Amino acid sequence: xxxxxALIRRDLLIAIRAGGGALIGVLFFxxxxxxxxxxxxxxxxxxxxxxxxxxxxGALLASLLTLERLFTADQDDGSLxxxxxxxxxxxxxxxxxxxxxxxxxxxxxxxxxxLFGLLLNLExxxxxxxxxxxxxxxxxLTLTGMIGAALAVTLRxxxxxxxxxxxxxxxxxxxxxxxxxxxxALEPSSFGTPFSILCAITLxxxxxxxxxAAASLRQGID
Amino acid sequence: xxxxxxxxxxxxxxxxxxxxxxxxxxTALLMLFGLQQSYMAPDDYQxxxxxxxxxxxxxxxWLSMFVWIVMTxxxxxxxxxxxxxxDVAAKAAAPLGAAFTFxxxxxxxxxxxxxxxxxxxWDARMTSVLILFLMYLGLIALWRAVEDPSRAAxxxxxxxxVGAINIPIIKFSVDWWNTLHQPASLIRSGGAAIHSTILIxxxxxxxxxxxxxxxxxxxxxxxxxxxxxxxTLQMMQASGRA
Numbered sequence: 001x002x003x004x005x006a007l008i009r010r011d012l013l014i015a016i017r018a019g020g021g022a023l024i025g026v027l028f029f030x031x032x033x034x035x036x037x038x039x040x041x042x043x044x045x046x047x048x049x050x051x052x053x054x055x056x057x058g059a060l061l062a063s064l065l066t067l068e069r070l071f072t073a074d075q076d077d078g079s080l081x082x083x084x085x086x087x088x089x090x091x092x093x094x095x096x097x098x099x100x101x102x103x104x105x106x107x108x109x110x111x112x113x114x115l116f117g118l119l120l121n122l123e124x125x126x127x128x129x130x131x132x133x134x135x136x137x138x139x140x141l142t143l144t145g146m147i148g149a150a151l152a153v154t155l156r157x158x159x160x161x162x163x164x165x166x167x168x169x170x171x172x173x174x175x176x177x178x179x180x181x182x183x184x185a186l187e188p189s190s191f192g193t194p195f196s197i198l199c200a201i202t203l204x205x206x207x208x209x210x211x212x213a214a215a216s217l218r219q220g221i222d
Numbered sequence: 223x224x225x226x227x228x229x230x231x232x233x234x235x236x237x238x239x240x241x242x243x244x245x246x247x248x249t250a251l252l253m254l255f256g257l258q259q260s261y262m263a264p265d266d267y268q269x270x271x272x273x274x275x276x277x278x279x280x281x282x283x284w285l286s287m288f289v290w291i292v293m294t295x296x297x298x299x300x301x302x303x304x305x306x307x308x309d310v311a312a313k314a315a316a317p318l319g320a321a322f323t324f325x326x327x328x329x330x331x332x333x334x335x336x337x338x339x340x341x342x343x344w345d346a347r348m349t350s351v352l353i354l355f356l357m358y359l360g361l362i363a364l365w366r367a368v369e370d371p372s373r374a375a376x377x378x379x380x381x382x383x384v385g386a387i388n389i390p391i392i393k394f395s396v397d398w399w400n401t402l403h404q405p406a407s408l409i410r411s412g413g414a415a416i417h418s419t420i421l422i423x424x425x426x427x428x429x430x431x432x433x434x435x436x437x438x439x440x441x442x443x444x445x446x447x448x449x450x451x452x453x454t455l456q457m458m459q460a461s462g463r464a
Contacts, residue, residue, distance in 0.1 A: 155368060167356075169358045
């Protein structure tokens with residue numbers, strides 16, 4: 001337990017102190033949100049209608065951007081070998097790393113969402129609902145992305161492959177996240193169903209993600 | 223025990239060398255017979271001759287999913303039993319699956335134009351098949367990104383298993399998201415909803431395409447084994463001269 005705690009603490013410290021890692025994702029998220037009105041024109045009613053989708057898409061791309069760092073830094077300095085050889089089960093190590101990564105890069109996206117909603121002409125309650133769905137959905141993005149990151153870390157040309165592998169896996173999260181956000185805006189009574197399914201997806205990736213990531217790390221080492 | 227006997231690549235090569243010519247012959251005959259039967263099948267009273275696209279479209283759509291199931295079984299063989307031919311089978315199946323999926327998408331699109339009035343619609347089935355196609359391509363990219371075949375095999379096996387879990391999820395999620403494609407009409411409670419004059423050619427074509435997959439798969443596995451032998455020989459030669 002202490003080993004996992006120390007790992008989470010270490011990853012968080014690296015994310016905060018080295019290279020402003022956590023904020024790069026939020027900055028990218030902001031850039032995507034700002035780019036959309038340039039692409040479709042400053043049509044406020046249209047932006048209001050597609051606002052939740054834009055926020056979800058921006059958060060998805062931003063979380064993809066930071067995924068590559070999940071294992072590469074550890075592989076570069078050799079600590080990934082130590083982690084795989086330690087007595088702590090690799091599945092739990094992966095889960096701890098995912099937790100630290102989500103706190104460092106997923107949670108800031110959720111916190112920034114209500115603010116970015118203002119740029120898209122969303123009501124405060126709508127923005128808060130999108131933030132709530134992101135709070136439920138971004139762990140699933142991190143956990144499925146971790147599988148791709150673990151597969152890509154052993155390859156030399158990992159970067160672009162990671163996106164190709166991870167994006168199809170994140171489609172259900174996107175569908176139900178956007179469905180829940182839109183349902184909340186249109187008819188609040190139908191918010192529960194997609195939101196529950198979103199939570200269910202997150203919970204099942206909580207099981208599948210660490211196991212699959214640990215398996216792919218093991219095959220990469222030997 | 224047959225599976226264990228086949229674990230020896232040399233024995234596999236010898237067996238398939240004997241089986242393949244017969245398989246090619248049967249596949250060709252059945253394909254010709256199926257095409258002739260499809261040609262003779264009556265036109266639909268609503269859709270006219272375009273209904274005949276179905277005889278190619280439906281078998282390919284079935285196979286696009288069946289090939290992923292084959293790859294899942296092969297992935298289990300790689301990860302659990304370390305069966306030496308399982309990764310060869312998985313690698314050979316991926317481009318075939320992508321091809322079947324592509325044909326299903328193209329024929330479906332050509333069929334959609336006269337009947338629905340559009341080549342593409344973001345409908346649940348079409349979208350999930352398109353995602354399946356993307357996952358096949360990602361899997362092929364992963365196979366190609368790793369040089370060492372046995373390491374590539376284990377990485378691809380993990381992705382195949384994750385995909386096998388994810389494909390039903392995608393299927394149901396897009397089902398609830400949007401729908402235009404007709405529901406399953408062959409395997410459903412209350413029996414098939416297709417008349418036998420169309421059903422029989424369809425089943426013949428499905429069998430013919432399944433045999434085509436088997437033939438191409440065995441041939442591709444042979445090629446892959448030979449390719450690996452060539453690679454090993456080249457590496458031995460290179461290290462011998464150095």
